[in-house]
Amino acid sequence: MNNSNMTSESRGALVGSRTLRVTAFTTSKGSIYTVHEDDTTSRNKAYRPEHGRDEVGQQPRSQHTFYVTQEQADALSLVQTHGSAKCIARLSTGQYGVAYMSGKDAGKIERRTVVDAAATPAIGLLPVEVWEGGSRVHFGNNIVAVQSAG
Template structure:
C-alpha cells in the first residue's frame, strides 16, 4: 500500500469531516448520501491502515525457514544515537552520515548534517584510548591504517620511525551500544572520533514501530467511524430519514 494513497485518503476524510461539522452546526441540511460518503471514507481509511499494518507485519515477522538474507536485512542497523545526542545514519556499504546535535562548546554553526564518511568502524573504550594518540600534537605526521580484517592502528608517516604502526586495537564494522564510532576520510588522514553509542535502531525495530503505529491508527479510525455513525443516526432521526452505515445498511438503535 503506497503511503501517498493513505495521505490522499486522510486529506479527503478531513475535508468530509469539516463539511459534516458544518452540517451539524445547522449551516446546511444533512443528507443520507453525504452520510454514506463520509462513513465510506472512514471505512476505506481503516482498510488502508489495516493493509499497511499487515504489509509491515509480513515484512518484519520471523518465520520458520526464513532465508538468511532476509534475517540479515531485519537485523541491519539503520541508525544509532551517541551519548551527546548526535544521530548517525548507516548506509548499506557501512558509511555513515552524522547529524550533529547542538553542543554549547561548539556553537550553532557546527550542528547539523556532517560530510558522509568514507569508512566507519567501531571501537571499545580501550581502543578509543589507544587511538587517541592520533589527536595529540606530535612532530610526526600520521594516519589511521587497517592492516588486517580485525585490527587498526596509527602509522607514522615521517621521522626516524616512519612506517611504524602503533596503538594497535581491534575494531568492529557493526555499531553496538557501548562502542564508539570512528569516521575516516582521505585514506585515514582525516579522522573523527564520536561518542559512545547509547541506542541503535535496526530495520526490524523500525518495522515494529510502523506496525504499532498502523494498529493504533486503525483502532483510532474505528472509534471515529463509530462516533460518526452515531451522529449521523441522531441527525437522520431529527430529519426523519434513515442514516446509512459504512456497509450501506441503515443505522438503527439497539433494543432498549
C-alpha cells in the same frame, strides 16, 4: 542464503532466518548517525553549547567507520597528537592501528595502538569516522541506541 558463516557483529542481528541491518544509531550527546551499506556513516550533529550553532547539522559522510570501546579509542587517539604525521590504518589482520606517515618511523605501526574493532555499531561502543586515508579522524561519543531494518 546460507547464514552459517554470518555473524551478528559483521551483519547485524540475526532474527529467525533474516538479518536485521543496523541503519542508524544515536550517541550520548544526541548526534544521530545514518549507517550506509558500504561501512560509511553520515552524522547529524546535535547542538552542544561548547561547540556553538555553527557546527550543528549534517556533517560530511565518512570514507569508513568502525566501532571501538573507550579504551580502544584512547589508544587510537595517538593519531591526534603533535609530532610526525600519523593516520589510522586498517591492518591486513582486520585490526586498526596508528601508522606513522613521516619521520624516522614512517611506515611503521605503533604497536600499543593496535585494536580489534567492530564492523557494526552497538550500544556502548564509540564510532570512529575516517577520511583522507585515515589522516582525518572523528571519534564519536558512546552509542546509546541503535535502529535496525530487515
